[in-house]
Amino acid sequence: MSIADPTTDLVARLDRLGPAEVADILGLARSAGEADGADPFDEHTLLRLRDPQAAAVHLTARAPDGTLTGYAHLDTTDPAAGVGVELVVHPAYRRRGTGRALAGEVLAAATGPLRAWAHGDHPSAAALAVDLGFRRARVLWQLRRPLTADLPEVRLPDGVALHAFRPGEDDDAWLALNAAAFADHPEQGRWTEADLRVRLAEPWFDPAGFLLAVAESTGRLLGFHWTKVHERPGSARMGEVYVLGVDPSAHGGGLGRALTAAGLRHLRDERGLDRVMLYVDESNTGAVALYERTGFARWCGHVNYALG
Incomplete structure (x- = not known):
């Protein structure tokens, strides 16, 4: 575990999620989707969240009162092809370093290349990707x-x-x-x-x-x-x-x-x-x-x- 800087959120790494943790993550995703106009997770990630046998690393950020403020999902099924990453921060807890702290933990936890989705092409995600040295590799249009x-x-x-x-x-x-x-x-x-x-x-x-x-x-x-x-x-x-x-x-x-x-x-x-x-x-x-x-x-x- 590590303290997210500059926030006071506690970032934890989990290899398995319990039902309460899954419910918290899905609730966070709904809040973010409603605020952004695009769901933060694709179907593949949602299915894996409900599968306790899925090979994944889960990074959660929580405020001192226990509120889930952010989450990152690392799909480690095929590390050679690239670890798949999806990351979301609760709309009420943005602009306080939570996303950057989670991204830092993603870089520390992953081995091999990374592939991170930014659903809705959110400007904050683009800015963070550029700062961390990611390149824009693929665009999926919703028509x-x-x-x-x-x-x-x-x-x-x-x-x-x-x-x-x-x-x-x-x-x-x-x-x-x-x-x-x-x-x-x-x-x-x-x-x-x-x-x-x-x-x-x-x-x-x-x-x-x-x-x-x-x-x-x-x-x-x-x-x-x-x-x-x-x-x-x-x-x-x-x-x-x-x-x-x-x-x-x-x-x-x-x-x-x-x-x-x-x-x-x-x-x-x-x-x-x-x-x-x-x-x-x-x-x-x-x-x-x-x-x-x-x-x-x-x-x-x-x-x-x-x-x-």
Whole structure:
């Protein structure tokens, strides 16, 4: 343990979290998300917070009265590729050195390169990253569009049909296609059976919103559009293009556009939603162009900073 300077917050390192600590961290994240307009943690970190077996280092900052003022999550699953970092400070305790103190402990605790996300591209995070020598390595855009506006028609290529994902039957075929479709993606293409299973067990999972495109003659899986619905107390429901992928051999035939349209229509017509979002890498210019032609516009950016 160490005393955070210049604050009087106590920064502690934990290798495991108890239920009360997880509840405190999630409450802090909600407060920060409401203040900043962007949640401080991605889905991967939230899932790991709830998994007591996940390999991670947890750094907590607490005021003398025990209030959780800040938290940093270090994903140590693959140190060679880089320790993943997400850090948040409670809005009421900012500008008093807590973020810098946590960042200093991150640097002391990590071995190997670091990859830190700044969700919403917050100016304070950018300034801290520059001060600590991090470089801006990757940008993930959040795009949004209304579902009340006209949606494109679903025009599937000849010989292709859609059906809903069948848990336990389509798992292996989907994992193989996901790996092929996202072979160059730093996270999505590395999904394992365990990664899929944990998401199928989430309360938001709906197989009817997990659309698969198959070749009618062979049954081979050619593409998919997995949708998601965000439901949070006090906030309007919103749909998400959670993951959309097409087999590389099926590129150029309009399947990506058809799957996009089918998922958007499902969110509007079957789930009754009036807006939708998605995330896409800035470097994936083809996907960005596809989504912008489908009516999406940039809402905010999430920046990944690298060190080492």
